[in-house]
Amino acid sequence: MTDLTNLGVKAIRDGVAGGDFTAREVAEAFNAAVADAADLNAFIVTTPDHALAAADAVDAKRAKGEDLGTMGGVPIGMKDLFATKGVQTTAASHILEGFTPQYESTVSQNLWDAGAGMLGKLNLDQFAMGSSNETSYFGNVASPWKKDGTNAAMSPGGSSGGSSSAVAARIAPAATGTDTGGSIRQPAAFTGICGIKPTYGRCSRWGVVAFASSLDQAGPMARSVEDCAIMLEAMAGFDPKDATSLKMDVPAWEAGLSADLKGKKIGIPKEYRMDGTDEEILKSWEQGKEWLRDAGAEIVDISLPHTKYALPAYYIIAPAEASSNLARYDGVRYGLRDLPDGAGLQDMYAATRAAGFGDEVKRRVLIGTYVLSAGFYDAYYTQAQKIRTLVAQDFEEAWGECDAILAPTTPTASFPLGSLDKDPLTMYLNDVFAVPASLAGLPAMSVPAMLNGDGLPLGLQIVGKPFDEQGVLNAGLAIQQRAGFDAQPEKWW
Amino acid sequence: MTSYRIQGATGEWEVVIGLEVHAQVTSNAKLFSGASTAFGAEPNTQVSLVDAAMPGMLPVPNRECIRQAVRTGMAIEAKINRWSRFDRKNYFYADLPQGYQISQLYHPLVGEGSLHIEADEKAGIAEDKVIGIERIHVEQDAGKLMHDQHPTMSYVDLNRSGVALMEIVSMPDMRSPAEAGAYVRKLRSILRYVGSCDGNMEEGSMRADVNVSVRKPGEEFGTRTETKNVNSVRFVMQVIEYEANRQVDVLENGGTVDQETRLFDPNTGTTRTMRSKEDAHDYRYFPDPDLLPLELEDDFLDECRASLPELPDAKRARYESELGLTPYNARELTAEVETFARFETLLAATANGIGKPEKDVATQVANWALSVAPGVIKSLGEEANPAHATAEAQASILDMQAKGEISGGQAKEIFEIVLKTGRDPEEIAETEGLKQVSDTGAIEAAIDEILANNEDKVEQYKGGKDKLFGFFVGQTMKAMRGKANPAVVNQILKDKLG
Numbered sequence: 001m002t003d004l005t006n007l008g009v010k011a012i013r014d015g016v017a018g019g020d021f022t023a024r025e026v027a028e029a030f031n032a033a034v035a036d037a038a039d040l041n042a043f044i045v046t047t048p049d050h051a052l053a054a055a056d057a058v059d060a061k062r063a064k065g066e067d068l069g070t071m072g073g074v075p076i077g078m079k080d081l082f083a084t085k086g087v088q089t090t091a092a093s094h095i096l097e098g099f100t101p102q103y104e105s106t107v108s109q110n111l112w113d114a115g116a117g118m119l120g121k122l123n124l125d126q127f128a129m130g131s132s133n134e135t136s137y138f139g140n141v142a143s144p145w146k147k148d149g150t151n152a153a154m155s156p157g158g159s160s161g162g163s164s165s166a167v168a169a170r171i172a173p174a175a176t177g178t179d180t181g182g183s184i185r186q187p188a189a190f191t192g193i194c195g196i197k198p199t200y201g202r203c204s205r206w207g208v209v210a211f212a213s214s215l216d217q218a219g220p221m222a223r224s225v226e227d228c229a230i231m232l233e234a235m236a237g238f239d240p241k242d243a244t245s246l247k248m249d250v251p252a253w254e255a256g257l258s259a260d261l262k263g264k265k266i267g268i269p270k271e272y273r274m275d276g277t278d279e280e281i282l283k284s285w286e287q288g289k290e291w292l293r294d295a296g297a298e299i300v301d302i303s304l305p306h307t308k309y310a311l312p313a314y315y316i317i318a319p320a321e322a323s324s325n326l327a328r329y330d331g332v333r334y335g336l337r338d339l340p341d342g343a344g345l346q347d348m349y350a351a352t353r354a355a356g357f358g359d360e361v362k363r364r365v366l367i368g369t370y371v372l373s374a375g376f377y378d379a380y381y382t383q384a385q386k387i388r389t390l391v392a393q394d395f396e397e398a399w400g401e402c403d404a405i406l407a408p409t410t411p412t413a414s415f416p417l418g419s420l421d422k423d424p425l426t427m428y429l430n431d432v433f434a435v436p437a438s439l440a441g442l443p444a445m446s447v448p449a450m451l452n453g454d455g456l457p458l459g460l461q462i463v464g465k466p467f468d469e470q471g472v473l474n475a476g477l478a479i480q481q482r483a484g485f486d487a488q489p490e491k492w493w
Numbered sequence: 494m495t496s497y498r499i500q501g502a503t504g505e506w507e508v509v510i511g512l513e514v515h516a517q518v519t520s521n522a523k524l525f526s527g528a529s530t531a532f533g534a535e536p537n538t539q540v541s542l543v544d545a546a547m548p549g550m551l552p553v554p555n556r557e558c559i560r561q562a563v564r565t566g567m568a569i570e571a572k573i574n575r576w577s578r579f580d581r582k583n584y585f586y587a588d589l590p591q592g593y594q595i596s597q598l599y600h601p602l603v604g605e606g607s608l609h610i611e612a613d614e615k616a617g618i619a620e621d622k623v624i625g626i627e628r629i630h631v632e633q634d635a636g637k638l639m640h641d642q643h644p645t646m647s648y649v650d651l652n653r654s655g656v657a658l659m660e661i662v663s664m665p666d667m668r669s670p671a672e673a674g675a676y677v678r679k680l681r682s683i684l685r686y687v688g689s690c691d692g693n694m695e696e697g698s699m700r701a702d703v704n705v706s707v708r709k710p711g712e713e714f715g716t717r718t719e720t721k722n723v724n725s726v727r728f729v730m731q732v733i734e735y736e737a738n739r740q741v742d743v744l745e746n747g748g749t750v751d752q753e754t755r756l757f758d759p760n761t762g763t764t765r766t767m768r769s770k771e772d773a774h775d776y777r778y779f780p781d782p783d784l785l786p787l788e789l790e791d792d793f794l795d796e797c798r799a800s801l802p803e804l805p806d807a808k809r810a811r812y813e814s815e816l817g818l819t820p821y822n823a824r825e826l827t828a829e830v831e832t833f834a835r836f837e838t839l840l841a842a843t844a845n846g847i848g849k850p851e852k853d854v855a856t857q858v859a860n861w862a863l864s865v866a867p868g869v870i871k872s873l874g875e876e877a878n879p880a881h882a883t884a885e886a887q888a889s890i891l892d893m894q895a896k897g898e899i900s901g902g903q904a905k906e907i908f909e910i911v912l913k914t915g916r917d918p919e920e921i922a923e924t925e926g927l928k929q930v931s932d933t934g935a936i937e938a939a940i941d942e943i944l945a946n947n948e949d950k951v952e953q954y955k956g957g958k959d960k961l962f963g964f965f966v967g968q969t970m971k972a973m974r975g976k977a978n979p980a981v982v983n984q985i986l987k988d989k990l991g
Contacts, residue, residue: 327592
């Protein structure tokens with residue numbers, strides 16, 4: 001049975017449909033793998049029954065000759081930022097510990113409707129704030145990867161660290177992620193898997209615990225570009241319950257996959273060649289260019305002049321929105337309430353939020369509150385919004401010269417847990433290459449390129465035009481085929 | 494011109510007033526959720542997941558609320574902003590589940606407009622006046638805290654949470670309590686004409702934040718105070734009167750007026766400090782990232798405009814010019830939606846029944862609607878069943894009166910019976926003998942007899958004692974037991990007496 005857990009989305013779906021194995025066998029195999037992987041701490045709660053019930057439904061449909069759905073029989077991990085009806089949803093926070101929604105997020109519902117089942121709720125950085133999965137109230141997530149010759153637990157990246165760890169460790173064939181400023185792409189790069197953040201508005205935000213509303217986007221994380229295409233197709237779609245949802249049909253991304261890039265121009269932004277970027281990362285970037293050229297694309301140099309302002313602007317806009325979005329966690333209606341003896345309303349707020357939020361969340365709420373305050377608003381928030389516009393304009397201009405952009409996903413490979421947690425600014429730099437596409441709302445994907453000298457995965461990032469997920473996936477596929485990345489972490493958990 | 498002035502020890506003070514009226518938008522659903530807005534439901538039974546700010550819930554604008562606010566803006570001849578945006582106003586309170594109110598600070602839906610108030614000598618408004626309106630924006634209402642349900646806890650009712658409000662902000666253009674009262678009444682009337690707000694101040698559908706400052710005439714504006722949530726016209730006027738006098742006292746005693754938020758106590762008619770400027774919240778307004786800017790298209794605006802009814806000022810002018818009503822009647826009839834609606838229905842039914850143009854019967858119908866009918870209803874008190882006062886019944890009475898079949902007195906008597914019993918007016922006229930006799934034969938016979946019996950008076954009349962004409966009319970009416978048509982009686986008498 002163990003070989004079933006080596007299968008990805010497409011292989012499982014096609015295998016179930018073709019009768020090679022049953023959906024139940026797949027679900028049981030992954031449930032067992034999940035149960036065996038507590039050391040990774042990838043899941044906050046496991047839901048084996050959910051996976052089995054979904055599998056049985058698919059098997060029953062197959063027996064009746066009915067359509068199994070585009071994800072039929074595929075059990076997945078669900079980032080614990082998506083509200084799941086009847087299953088605890090915490091955003092990895094103490095303040096929402098024990099909170100069980102009476103509703104199902106649109107994205108998770110779309111996946112269940114496509115025949116997928118749920119293995120459990122995946123750990124993450126608290127409220128999706130973090131780049132290492134060290135801010136969860138439910139403990140750090142460990143990457144299945146180790147640096148050659150060391151035994152230190154490595155970061156799976158963040159905030160979708162439970163997702164990346166689970167998929168890389170093959171305890172889930174795929175998982176949902178959310179990406180606000182790199183939270184799908186950076187963990188995917190750290191763990192040698194694929195992850196795509198679609199155009200802002202493709203996936204409904206309804207039922208996803210909000211971090212920064214103007215940036216948050218859900219997307220799939222899986223071990224191949226094809227699997228990402230299949231799963232994104234199931235997740236995406238217009239949702240009247242989300243006012244920022246794109247009113248567009250979902251393209252047939254899976255059917256449209258093609259690694260032939262003839263006639264396509266791939267831009268190489270010179271501003272991404274930053275100080276402090278790892279030599280091996282730069283080498284992988286060069287290699288990426290070669291692969292895409294080999295696939296028929298023309299490589300062109302482009303400029304995105306406002307790149308260096310993107311990260312600071314992001315760290316104003318995202319905390320500003322978060323400070324407001326997290327105001328609802330106040331102890332009044334649900335979640336944690338800390339009501340000291342004789343306390344009034346203000347005391348209850350203070351005690352509840354002090355106990356319920358972790359340090360990184362508090363840091364960002366404070367930053368956000370500060371930058372929106374009277375007297376500082378124009379200097380910070382208004383300026384940051386201007387930069388956001390300029391960053392978006394940079395891309396607009398770039399599209400005159402190229403069809404997609406190739407860049408590293410991260411400036412470094414994964415690092416040991418605990419090595420950066422005292423230094424938030426260095427931690428924030430992890431997302432320096434990911435944030436510009438987030439600010440511009442563009443589709444962007446990370447695909448694995450190679451292992452570095454320490455045996456750790458490195459990812460390459462493709463950024464596409466608005467709504468051109470197909471172009472991004474196709475370039476990703478071209479890299480995937482040429483990189484031939486098949487390294488697997490050695491099981492230690 | 495007599496201006497409203499506070500007489501202080503140091504001379505006269507002028508009062509400067511601006512009003513922020515919060516009007517609940519008439520719509521079945523809340524501004525950003527599908528939850529119902531009906532008043533008076535059990536606590537927390539009209540709360541959606543969005544209203545309760547559950548994790549991951551998102552607001553989606555309710556088009557009908559936007560439409561009503563746009564129509565209101567059009568009714569005050571305001572600039573409609575085709576591009577507007579929602580902002581978050583952040584503060585913590587137990588009745589505010591999101592921790593912020595979705596409002597519009599930077600780019601409101603409706604820009605500058607104006608509202609006309611009329612001269613009213615009795616109320617102390619010397620002349621017609623135009624009050625500027627700065628803006629109308631739409632925003633969410635908060636929930637309600639109940640402090641009297643438990644000895645140590647407060648309860649929260651979220652039924653009102655998320656209900657759509659229009660905040661209608663005036664310029665500081667009013668100078669007396671009477672002007673402010675007239676402004677609120679006129680605004681309420683327009684909202685009710687447009688149908689964008691029911692104007693029910695008792696149920697909190699309309700409430701005002703009252704900004705008051707005082708100054709010596711001609712000087713710069715003074716520091717203002719804002720008294721929150723005042724929920725009747727009378728209270729608005731009381732707040733202004735109290736605040737203006739309080740501020741004059743403070744200033745004349747060498748103090749300064751603090752810019753602060755105050756509360757009105759209806760029991761004492763006074764205001765008191767709610768929070769000072771130092772305690773003022775920093776609301777950290779910023780554009781709501783859950784919502785796209787609101788962009789209004791031509792079709793939408795066209796529909797809003799086309800669906801506007803005739804508004805109070807236009808209707809009043811038309812009543813005077815087309816229907817020939819007096820200014821007083823025109824104003825009285827157009828002040829309230831119900832009044833003009835009843836009048837227009839009755840007018841149409843009466844004109845139709847009599848077969849004359851509306852303008853020929855408008856004055857008769859106006860007098861009936863404004864004075865005769867209300868008089869009868871009032872005199873009957875509890876005996877009257879207003880449901881019986883249908884337009885058909887009243888038109889039927891007015892029809893009989895116009896045709897001379899019944900007198901004015903008979904019309905009232907018939908209406909009384911209608912109100913008590915709901916019987917058909919024509920049937921009442923027949924069976925109760927409440928009809929004038931217009932039969933010239935019967936009247937002529939009665940007159941002949943009277944003239945024969947009063948030959949002396951006939952002589953005197955013919956000799957020039959014109960006043961005796963009234964005597965002959967009175968005798969005839971008496972002989973006819975009051976049921977003769979006076980016009981017919983007059984005509985025959987004139988013929989016979991030469």
